[in-house]
Amino acid sequence: MARNARYQDKYLQNFKEHLKELISINCISKAYRTGRGKVQALSDISLFVETGMTLTIMGKSGSGKTTLLNCIGGLEGPDTGSVECFGVDIHALSNRDLSLFQRRNMGFVFQYGNLLSYLTVFENIAFPLILNGFRNKEKERRVSELLDKMELSDAARAMPNELSGGEAQRVAFARAIAHSPGMLLADEPTASLDTETGNKLVKLMLTMGKDEKCTIIISTHDQEIIKLSSKSSYIKDGKMKGPENE
Amino acid sequence: MPFLFWIKTASLFLVRSRRSTAVLILMIFSAVSTLIFLASLAVGINDAMIRNSVSLYSGHISGFNLPVNVRIKSLFTDGVSNVLMRIPVPGVVSYSGKMAAVTLIAVDPVEEKKSTAVWKKIIKGKYLEPGKNQILLSKSVAEQLNAGPGETIVFSPDHDSPPVQLALTGIYNTGIYQLDRDIAFCQIAALPSKAAYWNAAIFLNDAADKDLILAGYNKAYLKKSLFKTWSDLMPDLKQLIDLNYISMSIVMVLVFGVVSLGIACAFSIFILKNIREYGIMKAMGVSPYETLLLIFSEVILLNLTASFMGIIGGIAAVLMFQKTGIDLSVYTSHNQYFIVSGVIFPRLTAYSVWLAPCLALVFSVFAAIWPATLVIRTNTSRILRSI
Numbered sequence: 192m193a194r195n196a197r198y199q200d201k202y203l204q205n206f207k208e209h210l211k212e213l214i215s216i217n218c219i220s221k222a223y224r225t226g227r228g229k230v231q232a233l234s235d236i237s238l239f240v241e242t243g244m245t246l247t248i249m250g251k252s253g254s255g256k257t258t259l260l261n262c263i264g265g266l267e268g269p270d271t272g273s274v275e276c277f278g279v280d281i282h283a284l285s286n287r288d289l290s291l292f293q294r295r296n297m298g299f300v301f302q303y304g305n306l307l308s309y310l311t312v313f314e315n316i317a318f319p320l321i322l323n324g325f326r327n328k329e330k331e332r333r334v335s336e337l338l339d340k341m342e343l344s345d346a347a348r349a350m351p352n353e354l355s356g357g358e359a360q361r362v363a364f365a366r367a368i369a370h371s372p373g374m375l376l377a378d379e380p381t382a383s384l385d386t387e388t389g390n391k392l393v394k395l396m397l398t399m400g401k402d403e404k405c406t407i408i409i410s411t412h413d414q415e416i417i418k419l420s421s422k423s424s425y426i427k428d429g430k431m432k433g434p435e436n437e
Numbered sequence: 438m439p440f441l442f443w444i445k446t447a448s449l450f451l452v453r454s455r456r457s458t459a460v461l462i463l464m465i466f467s468a469v470s471t472l473i474f475l476a477s478l479a480v481g482i483n484d485a486m487i488r489n490s491v492s493l494y495s496g497h498i499s500g501f502n503l504p505v506n507v508r509i510k511s512l513f514t515d516g517v518s519n520v521l522m523r524i525p526v527p528g529v530v531s532y533s534g535k536m537a538a539v540t541l542i543a544v545d546p547v548e549e550k551k552s553t554a555v556w557k558k559i560i561k562g563k564y565l566e567p568g569k570n571q572i573l574l575s576k577s578v579a580e581q582l583n584a585g586p587g588e589t590i591v592f593s594p595d596h597d598s599p600p601v602q603l604a605l606t607g608i609y610n611t612g613i614y615q616l617d618r619d620i621a622f623c624q625i626a627a628l629p630s631k632a633a634y635w636n637a638a639i640f641l642n643d644a645a646d647k648d649l650i651l652a653g654y655n656k657a658y659l660k661k662s663l664f665k666t667w668s669d670l671m672p673d674l675k676q677l678i679d680l681n682y683i684s685m686s687i688v689m690v691l692v693f694g695v696v697s698l699g700i701a702c703a704f705s706i707f708i709l710k711n712i713r714e715y716g717i718m719k720a721m722g723v724s725p726y727e728t729l730l731l732i733f734s735e736v737i738l739l740n741l742t743a744s745f746m747g748i749i750g751g752i753a754a755v756l757m758f759q760k761t762g763i764d765l766s767v768y769t770s771h772n773q774y775f776i777v778s779g780v781i782f783p784r785l786t787a788y789s790v791w792l793a794p795c796l797a798l799v800f801s802v803f804a805a806i807w808p809a810t811l812v813i814r815t816n817t818s819r820i821l822r823s824i
């Protein structure tokens with residue numbers, strides 16, 4: 192009997208340890224009230240992503256990809272269900288704690304207009320580093336390293352409106368991973384780019400994500416990207432259609 | 438460090454959104470500098486009313502019943518520009534069978550001309566000349582006696598001294614009731630007998646504190662004499678000046694109320710125009726408190742810059758007119774508070790310099806509350822989906 196209990200304890204302990212390595216999305220639903228009536232943007236979605244994995248979320252326009260990513264990143268709350276990132280139920284956190292969790296553990300890349308338009312490329316990439324209390328030297332070293340990898344060293348002092356779409360998305364990506372977050376959420380990061388530039392960016396993301404041991408969740412309707420990722424899910428009208436390849 | 442970081446970021450936002458910042462600065466700058474000038478003008482108008490009222494005759498402080506052993510010199514303290522001796526003698530003036538009761542005031546004509554303005558109010562003849570046995574009559578007394586300049590007037594004091602003969606040198610009319618009724622002037626040396634007491638008219642520099650000087654006199658001479666400032670002797674003027682300050686303050690608050698509506702709209706647009714930036718920051722984990730810190734740093738920095746420029750602009754405008762003054766005689770010629778001169782010299786005081794910038798700061802901080810709350814209340818995903 193006692194032995195059994197000890198076994199259960201140990202099992203639970205292991206399970207909890209395991210949870211810390213996971214992003215788990217448990218039965219989340221989200222509806223919007225609109226002029227067209229109630230729109231069920233997400234219904235009953237559950238997902239698990241392990242550390243270092245890349246999950247691609249596929250779906251047509253309006254299927255709920257952005258809504259799902261925003262719920263995972265804590266930018267909006269689901270009506271029901273929960274999102275646990277590394278063992279923390281992020282929607283149960285206070286505003287302040289959620290902010291602190293986001294600044295430490297998350298990086299976002301949106302479809303367009305990612306950059307703070309009043310800050311230079313350098314200042315944009317340095318922003319999350321300052322929020323996370325990096326020292327000046329460390330900060331400068333990290334930013335130049337990222338600029339190097341993104342082949343943007345000469346653009347450090349440029350303002351965002353002086354960049355091409357591809358360059359801007361690379362800066363956004365550099366900023367999203369600058370503070371080595373545990374997870375990167377990218378919502379159609381290549382949608383505003385041509386196929387070739389887009390593919391180059393995604394490849395860069397995936398290789399760098401591996402290097403940094405970062406879990407990547409990326410939404411797209413580009414078939415090419417699926418081939419590069421470790422796992423992909425398909426959603427249609429807010430419903431999960433299951434992983435297509437593992 | 439983080440606090441400084443937000444202030445630095447706020448200033449980068451301001452510097453790099455050049456046009457919006459410039460427009461907002463221009464609005465606050467012009468409001469602040471205009472109001473500083475207007476407030477200084479109000480102070481100048483009050484100064485002019487006081488200067489006119491005291492410099493006609495009475496001085497800023499009047500001393501009564503000073504024993505003759507108190508010297509004029511001993512009343513000169515810090516901030517006092519002149520002290521005039523006056524000896525009132527009640528009596529009767531007569532001329533060719535007609536009589537009138539007067540208070541004959543013995544003065545020093547040379548000193549009077551330096552500090553007072555009765556000599557500018559002569560309507561017939563001349564003012565008293567030093568060293569002569571002359572008398573100057575107010576218009577009403579001269580009309581009672583039906584006498585003109587050059588005639589000889591007899592003055593009989595109420596007490597036992599013998600009557601004296603004085604040559605009528607001129608007739609004055611100030612327009613101030615108390616000065617125009619039953620008053621005559623002569624030289625101190627022309628008095629029939631030595632007086633035991635005298636009255637003092639004490640004139641102060643513009644910035645001197647009359648109450649402080651009064652307190653000094655009271656401490657030294659209170660036992661036998663009585664000192665009063667113009668605000669005790671002319672309560673109507675005192676009230677008018679208080680009224681002037683109050684109405685100026687009300688005007689300032691109202692003007693700023695209206696201006697602040699404009700500023701509020703501009704600030705709202707300025708903040709909401711950047712709402713996407715705040716949304717991106719929120720997604721990066723900037724907390725609501727830090728967002729507020731950033732927005733209010735922007736508002737306060739912008740305000741301090743604009744107010745600083747406004748203060749300099751306002752002060753420059755005041756300095757420009759401080760020497761020459763602004764001549765408003767056309768609007769003051771029938772006014773008893775501007776009897777000597779209608780020229781206004783705007784003057785800077787703590788009140789006129791600080792009221793406007795303080796109001797600007799308070800109003801713009803209030804104006805920023807609504808858009809700032811909107812920014813931190815609005816869902817991040819909604820911010821990022823719009824536009």
Ligand SMILES: Nc1ncnc2c1ncn2[C@@H]1O[C@H](COP(=O)(O)OP(=O)(O)OP(=O)(O)O)[C@@H](O)[C@H]1O
Pocket residue numbers: 223224225230231232250251252253254255256257258259819822
């Ligand atoms: N703030 C909102 N208010 C009302 N309805 C919304 C809102 N946001 C999204 N929706 C609706 O929810 C559904 C899912 O939208 P979502 O943006 O998640 O789709 P998506 O898959 O990202 O589309 P796209 O590929 O075009 O970006 C859509 O039908 C949309 O109209």
Ligand SMILES: [Mg+2]
Pocket residue numbers: 256257258378379
């Ligand atoms: Mg979308």
